[in-house]
Amino acid sequence: MGCDGGTIPKRHELVKGPKKVEKVDKNAAIAARWKYCALSQEKLRRPIVSCDLGRFYNKDAVIEYLLDKTAERPNIEVAVHIRGIKDIKELNLTDNPAWAGERSNTKGDQYEDMNCGMFICPVVGVEMNGRHKFCFLQSCGCVFSDRAMKEVKTEICHKCGDTFQEEDIIVLNGTKEEVEKLQERMEEKRAKAKAGKKSKKSKVPETVSKSEDSQAPGPSDPVSSDPVSSSTSSDPSKATKRSSTTTPTTSSTTTTTTTTTIGSKRSIQGMKDKTELYKSLFTSHSSAKRTKDQTSNWVTHTPYHF
Template structure:
């Protein structure tokens, strides 16, 4: 029954039972979300961008995705809501002075602190490692912790000083409930932007059509005044004879050409400067035929 060494096999060595489900380290999973791009799964490097759902990406990975949206690319469902480069915001991050990166652990013989992050909060100094909630502003892209918002309540950005509202805050790597709320806000924001763009286009069309309507009304009024002027000359007075009436001359409508020789307010000396004056016109005797001279005639 035994082996050469006198050992006796036990039951768990002979009978194989069901495999145990491997448990994922919660800390390692959280650290991976804050250190790696959500689209390409590569390590985050500047420039870092974030979408309206609070996911972190490398900017070059987002550009490559927008240029090639084929189904063969892995993990494309994460960025399916990104339609263009305007749907992401470049983050204004603060570097962690204690971050050494991977350059000090090239051999793998040193302890690597999982909780040490590349970036920190510029107000409180908390590390952006997933243990604390962080948010960014859609207006300026500055990133700071939730504790900074609670301790220093203000309506301007803590880092750059730009004003913001509560709707401009987007929490990074939030829970499922927070992501659903951000998705609803994203839909409302896009609907408003679409409506504003449509109203702006309609206003532009109205401003173009208004000058055309003004020109038509001026032309109609000029015709009506001319008809009224003719009627005033033809109507007889109370004694049977036609009475002289004052005729008001209308100015030419804008955009119509008017000869300088017809302007009564201009002097005769001023009119004689132009070629349309009678003094500038020549008779048939003064007009000679054109003669073309070439070097061959000499």
């Protein structure tokens, strides 16, 4: 057959069959989602953040993306929904004491457990390695396993003690159906926030216009609205009668004002219903007055220095 050394070729070497479909290693796929940043494809390192869709990111990678969105980066479609730093939440993770680190097996002479995760659930102790379902609270950022949230049902965070609602629970690296639900929730949340901002902006000009209307003076009416004055202008005899009737009222008002002003300026020493002991408490009493011998020629910090 033309082969050197008398070798006999086999059929699969001569006949080309269909190519086998390459299968992705499950361990590698899980590690890519739970141990690497979804944006930069680098290994996760603190501070680690997550978005409303439950994906892992390195915080510095997200900041670089927000500062320069024009740069060509791989997997940029993963972070399209992140518009600002408020759209991410820093995760409060619990370290796994069994995690020895990546440099523990540099020689390659030790067994490396691929299922060992860097973080664990603080309630149940389950490792966050992709084999178990995990979620985090959007209010405080604490991460727990789904098993802990179902077994210990409460409205207070197990780790920090902050209150949360069911809407604050976001699944990490969920399935397609779970990601679609989270996306719908995110869009509803942003729509409500946008409507709230519009309502606040509309209320501000309304309050300004109301204040301007209250401060603006009313239109002056040149025509008198008093029927009596109009009638007196035509008949002088009625005018004299009107003036005679109005004089007592004006005098009464002046007397009341004078009495109130006099009453407000009345001295305490002239009140007969007050006792002498009560009057002596005030500086207007005769006992508080000093003679010329008691007065000093030098200035002090208080005029009542003796």
